[in-house]
Amino acid sequence: MLTLDPNIPDPDGFYDDLLKAHEGLNEAESMALNARLILVLANQIGDRDILRAALAAARQ
Amino acid sequence: MVAERYKTAFTLYPYEKVSAQDAAPVRHPVVIVGGGPVGLALALDLGQKGTPALVLDDHEGAGLGSKAICFAKRTLDIAHRLGAGVPMVDKGVVWNVGRVFHGERQLFEFDLLPEDGHRNPAFINLQQPYFEQYLVQAIRAAQAEGAPIEIRGRNSAVGIDVHEDYATLDVETPDGPYQIEADYLIACDGARSPIRTMMGLDFDGRVFEDNFLIADVRMKADFPTERWFWFEPPFKDSGQSALLHKQPDDVWRIDFQLGWDIDRDAEMQEDRIRRRVDAMLSSQTGTVPEYELVWTSIYTFQCRRMKEFRHGPVFFAGDSAHQVSPFGARGANSGVQDADNLAWKLDAVLKGRAPKSLLDSYHTERAYGADENILNSSRATDFMTPKNTVSRLFRDAVLGLAKQHSFARPLVNSGRLSVPCVYDGFPHFGPDALDGPYATRPGAACPDAPLGSEYMLDRLGSDFSILALGGDAPHHDRINVVHIRDPEPTVRRRFLGDHTRAIYLIRPDQHIVARWPDFDASAVEAALLKTLGQ
Ligand SMILES: Cc1cc2nc3c(=O)[nH]c(=O)nc-3n(C[C@H](O)[C@H](O)[C@H](O)COP(=O)(O)OP(=O)(O)OC[C@H]3O[C@@H](n4cnc5c(N)ncnc54)[C@H](O)[C@@H]3O)c2cc1C
Numbered sequence: 001m002l003t004l005d006p007n008i009p010d011p012d013g014f015y016d017d018l019l020k021a022h023e024g025l026n027e028a029e030s031m032a033l034n035a036r037l038i039l040v041l042a043n044q045i046g047d048r049d050i051l052r053a054a055l056a057a058a059r060q
Numbered sequence: 061m062v063a064e065r066y067k068t069a070f071t072l073y074p075y076e077k078v079s080a081q082d083a084a085p086v087r088h089p090v091v092i093v094g095g096g097p098v099g100l101a102l103a104l105d106l107g108q109k110g111t112p113a114l115v116l117d118d119h120e121g122a123g124l125g126s127k128a129i130c131f132a133k134r135t136l137d138i139a140h141r142l143g144a145g146v147p148m149v150d151k152g153v154v155w156n157v158g159r160v161f162h163g164e165r166q167l168f169e170f171d172l173l174p175e176d177g178h179r180n181p182a183f184i185n186l187q188q189p190y191f192e193q194y195l196v197q198a199i200r201a202a203q204a205e206g207a208p209i210e211i212r213g214r215n216s217a218v219g220i221d222v223h224e225d226y227a228t229l230d231v232e233t234p235d236g237p238y239q240i241e242a243d244y245l246i247a248c249d250g251a252r253s254p255i256r257t258m259m260g261l262d263f264d265g266r267v268f269e270d271n272f273l274i275a276d277v278r279m280k281a282d283f284p285t286e287r288w289f290w291f292e293p294p295f296k297d298s299g300q301s302a303l304l305h306k307q308p309d310d311v312w313r314i315d316f317q318l319g320w321d322i323d324r325d326a327e328m329q330e331d332r333i334r335r336r337v338d339a340m341l342s343s344q345t346g347t348v349p350e351y352e353l354v355w356t357s358i359y360t361f362q363c364r365r366m367k368e369f370r371h372g373p374v375f376f377a378g379d380s381a382h383q384v385s386p387f388g389a390r391g392a393n394s395g396v397q398d399a400d401n402l403a404w405k406l407d408a409v410l411k412g413r414a415p416k417s418l419l420d421s422y423h424t425e426r427a428y429g430a431d432e433n434i435l436n437s438s439r440a441t442d443f444m445t446p447k448n449t450v451s452r453l454f455r456d457a458v459l460g461l462a463k464q465h466s467f468a469r470p471l472v473n474s475g476r477l478s479v480p481c482v483y484d485g486f487p488h489f490g491p492d493a494l495d496g497p498y499a500t501r502p503g504a505a506c507p508d509a510p511l512g513s514e515y516m517l518d519r520l521g522s523d524f525s526i527l528a529l530g531g532d533a534p535h536h537d538r539i540n541v542v543h544i545r546d547p548e549p550t551v552r553r554r555f556l557g558d559h560t561r562a563i564y565l566i567r568p569d570q571h572i573v574a575r576w577p578d579f580d581a582s583a584v585e586a587a588l589l590k591t592l593g594q
Binding site: 031032035036038039040043 | 453454456457458460461465467468471
């Protein structure tokens, strides 16, 4: 089951990490990082039903 | 006159005048137009069952040049059933190690670590002319045993008249034209199918805007038997991707994906081809081995299929019915499965064992197989040639991660090996009354397994069989019963799972029809009637 309720401890800290990961990158490099990140996280989830639900939620 | 459209590698069925050329049209149960891999496999299968098959081909043997080289296990299993598999595997090259490069870097290497307990390897590399030659040799051997197969070389199909329950074919030969009638006419006449064109049938699909340069080179040098694949090869003007792999006779197949806007004549110039090949062959060692260019050509490809594979008495099989990109080697492999699917159905109908409506399942089943192949090869193409910014972004992300992280490697797609489709939920299959292994569910092609010094698929043969595992041997008055009282671990794993016994009903093309925990004669009879369409 895809959770769309809050699930990240210290949300501000995570958000900060996310932006920091992009520091110093140009737009193309940032896009590439995002793509790699999506793949890494998708692999962590693994479950095709959850991934499908996540794609649908993001697409809304 | 019969025009020579291409050069042949071997002469296999030289033209000989037959008396039918001077007589009124003779009716044949099955006429096959085209003696490529598909037409030959079909004729051999029919003939071995005792159903007469006449093959017409407008040449006298296998075409010279670069066509299929990669033949998958399912094809080899079918060829083995037909008595042609052993020379293929003996001659073919088996490789297990592959390397994937992106630009200058090697991303990873893999070892296919073949699963044991199968007679045949996952695939072999073998030039298509050999594949056809071994089929013809098996046909000659079957003919010697009395199989009613005839091949007429330099017999070109030039006209067709389709009636409700037969077709009349106009045939051109070096001695002039004649006519043949066929209860069933099978068009195995390749991608440009003259039969399809003469019948005015559509053939829609997706044309991929790309050109591939193929160079087959002969090298005596010690060069590893591995498959090397480059995304964005670093050698000058080598396009989007490049592939190198080994064939028999010290020949290596090299493919360069050149893109759409190219000057074909310029690209075909020998010095230009040699520059690319030099760069590729020296990329890992720095030195160019000595080699000879055996064959070069440029091709484009399409993914498409006919809407209907059957039109009354006319059937389309192989490239005439469907075409895919070569990535994943699905052309000849899927075409041989068409032949495998159609042969026993034609035989059963012609012998009055099944109603004519059984033949409709040829289209339903094989069009599904074609769609799966088209899907797979389109996916490979989309990975290799990303068609927009986002697809390139993810493609490059996958390649970027694959060097360091194994999780990304299964996403790298340079063509997926052809495996047979499973007819899940199709009308002529079932029931699945055994809670058994997933891979052997009804609809699947029966996997091989060792039986002492023999193999399962050999025991099943070319007719319906009941496979009885464990328990007592059931008796059936018409069907071959293969009883394995004490299945070894591989057989258990593939067919039984947690059970100690099971009954499988298997079709002549070795697809599993149904399975049960125990033998119940009336259940088997019902499944048999269902699979025969009665
Ligand atoms: C570069 C390349 C690489 C490939 N690699 C692979 C691979 O690795 N694995 C794989 O499985 N597939 C591969 N393929 C595809 C494979 O070659 C074809 O799918 C296969 O040849 C199809 O067999 P077929 O019998 O349907 O047709 P064909 O092999 O085309 O045979 C048709 C026959 O019909 C004859 N014919 C045509 N018109 C007439 C007529 N009017 N009268 C009488 N006879 C006629 C022709 O002369 C020919 O002999 C590759 C193709 C290409 C181009």
